[in-house]
Amino acid sequence: MKKCVICGSEQREILFDIDGSKIARCKGCGLVRTLGNTRISYKEYHRDEDYTKHELLFKNIFYKRFDRVKRYKKGGKVLDIGASTGTMLQIFKLHGWDVWGVEPSSSAEVLMKKGIKCTNSTFEKAKLPTNYFDVVIINHVLEHIEDLVGFLEKARGVLKKDGIVYVDVPNFDSLISMIRGKNWKYLSPGEHLYHFTPKTLENTLKGAGFEIIWCGTSSGVFDVARPLSKLAYEARYLRCNFLFDIFRVPLDIASQISNRGASLAVIAKKS
Numbered sequence: 012m013k014k015c016v017i018c019g020s021e022q023r024e025i026l027f028d029i030d031g032s033k034i035a036r037c038k039g040c041g042l043v044r045t046l047g048n049t050r051i052s053y054k055e056y057h058r059d060e061d062y063t064k065h066e067l068l069f070k071n072i073f074y075k076r077f078d079r080v081k082r083y084k085k086g087g088k089v090l091d092i093g094a095s096t097g098t099m100l101q102i103f104k105l106h107g108w109d110v111w112g113v114e115p116s117s118s119a120e121v122l123m124k125k126g127i128k129c130t131n132s133t134f135e136k137a138k139l140p141t142n143y144f145d146v147v148i149i150n151h152v153l154e155h156i157e158d159l160v161g162f163l164e165k166a167r168g169v170l171k172k173d174g175i176v177y178v179d180v181p182n183f184d185s186l187i188s189m190i191r192g193k194n195w196k197y198l199s200p201g202e203h204l205y206h207f208t209p210k211t212l213e214n215t216l217k218g219a220g221f222e223i224i225w226c227g228t229s230s231g232v233f234d235v236a237r238p239l240s241k242l243a244y245e246a247r248y249l250r251c252n253f254l255f256d257i258f259r260v261p262l263d264i265a266s267q268i269s270n271r272g273a274s275l276a277v278i279a280k281k282s
Contacts, residue, residue, distance in 0.1 A: 013038060014235050015037040015039055015058060015139040016040055016042075016158070016159050016160060017037070017039075017040050017042050017159070017160070017211070017214055017215055017218055018037065018039040018040040018042075018269050019039070020038060020039030020040065021038060022036050022037070023035040023037050023114070024036050024038060026043065026193075027158070027192070027193035027198070028039070028193075028244070029193055029200050029249075030196065030200065031047055031215035032045055032046065032047030032200035032201075033046040033047060034042040034047070034193070034200065034206065034255075035196060037163060038202075040210045040211060040214060041142050041169075041208065041213070042205065042207075042214075043183055043205065043206035043207075043208075044082065044204055044206070045198075045200045045203060045204050045205070045206075052118070057152065058282055061126075062095050062096045062098055062118075063096055063121075064079075064151050064278055065234075065244075065248070065249070066096075066098055068241065068245070068249075069098045069099075069246055069259050070098055070102065070146070070238055071235040071236055071237055071241050071244070072161070072234060072235050072236075073098055073099040073102055073150075073257060074102060074235070074237070075229070075234060075235055075236045076099065076148070076150065076177065076179065076276070076277055077103065077106075077236075078097070078236060079177065079216065079227075079276065079278065080125065080148075080175075080177050080226070080278070081106075082170070082225075082265045083175055083224065083225075083258070083278060084145050084146050084175060085281075086106070086107055086108055086145075086172075087108065087144075087145030087146065088109040088143060088144045088145050089103050089107065089108050089109070089110055089111065089144065089145065089146040089147075089148065090111045090112065090113065090143075090144045090146070090148065090169065091111070091112050091150070092112070092113050092134045092147065092148065092149050092166070093111070093113065093114065093115075093134075093149070093150065093151075093152040093162045094112030094113060094114045094122055094127070094129065095116070095118050096118045096121045096122065097110075097112060097118075097121060097122040097125050097127050097129075099148065099150065100112055100122070100127050101125065101127075102195045104126075104127065110128070111128045111129070111130075111139075111144070112127050112128070112129040112130070112132045113127055113129070113132060113133075113137050113139075114130075114131060115131065115132055115133045119131035122251050133164065134152075134162065134165065134166075135158075135161075135165070136153070139169050140169065140187050142168075142169070142170070142171055142172065143169055143170075143171065144169050144170050144171065144174055145170075145171055145173075145174050145175070146177065147166045147168075147169065147170055147175075147177055148176075148177045148178070149161060149166065149176065149177070149178045149179070150178075150179045151179055151180060151181070153178055153180050153205070153207075153212075153215075154180050154181060154197075154202075154203045154204065154205050154206065155202060155204060155206070156204065156208065157204060159205065159215055159219075160218055160219050160229045160268045161169055163205045163219030163221070164219045164220065165217075165219060166219075167219055167220050170237065170281045171175055171281070172175050172281060173280065173281070174223070174280070174281050175278055175281070176221060176278065176279050176280075176281075176282045177276070177277075178212065178214070178216065178277045178278075178279070179274060179276045180207045180212060180274075180275050180276075181197035181203070181273065181274065181275065182207070182208070182209070182228050182271070182272060182273055182274060182275035183205075183206040183207055183208050184209060184271060184275075185209035185228065185230070185266060185271050185273045185275075186230075186262060186265060186266045186269065186271045186272075187230065187262065187273050188273070190262075194195070203207060206271060207275060208275075209226050209228070210278075211276060212226075212228060212275060212277050213277060216277060216279045220281070220282060221279035221280065221281065221282060222279055222280050222281075223277060223278075223279050224278050224279060224280055225276075225277070225278040226275075226276070226277045226278075227270065227275075227276055228266070228270050228271060228272030228273075228274060228276070229231060229266075229267065229274050229276070230259075230262070230266040230272035230273045230274065231260070231262075231263035231266075231273075231274040232260065232263055232265065233257055233263055233266075233267050233272065234272070234274050240250050241256070242256060242257070252272070
């Protein structure tokens with residue numbers, strides 16, 4: 012039996028059994044992980060096509076992340092781990108940042124064509140300068156990583172002394188997760204190894220040598236920079252998404268008020 016990567020405990024409770032994979036919670040620290048086969052290849056990642064097809068929609072989402080980061084850093088060098096087609100990095104580049112990406116899939120070629128410095132590799136294998144970046148972004152990537160602490164320690168190593176990391180993951184403690192249970196889409200046992208709450212994500216970052224400076228959640232129309240633009244885009248191109256988002260607005264409001272949104276974000280500084 013594997014020990015918990017955060018607290019070392021071997022005691023766990025099974026929460027769900029999904030298609031042969033088990034979702035288990037550590038009894039020591041509460042970290043939730045998937046037990047079973049997660050064998051997805053990131054050489055040709057299936058969501059990269061969505062980023063290209065619906066770039067305007069994703070820009071709206073990523074501007075929300077950019078706005079959060081710029082509260083603490085006004086400019087400098089930014090590294091996006093799992094940069095996909097570079098939609099988020101283009102926002103930083105537009106605002107004068109020096110942008111770098113790490114992308115294991117063939118989308119790395121797209122980044123380079125956009126004039127973005129990119130390493131076509133997993134972050135674990137990437138050769139990057141140490142003490143170099145002002146910001147490292149880990150957006151919906153950490154839940155896929157086996158060695159959480161080692162991954163974050165490497166991220167800490169490439170940051171400058173006063174650098175910050177921005178981490179965004181699905182929120183296992185969200186209202187929608189509690190309502191949907193084993194049917195919550197972000198459990199995704201074929202892809203996601205870990206499932207975080209605010210407490211377990213903060214503890215994971217602290218264990219890798221970071222100091223938490225901000226934590227928050229958001230859902231649906233509150234997870235974008237311009238909610239009305241999101242709804243307008245969906246009404247035109249993604250009718251099912253539009254109807255779903257309209258129907259879900261009361262839940263989004265409740266999630267926002269209770270700080271239990273579906274998306275969990277943390278900003279931490281190198282300590």
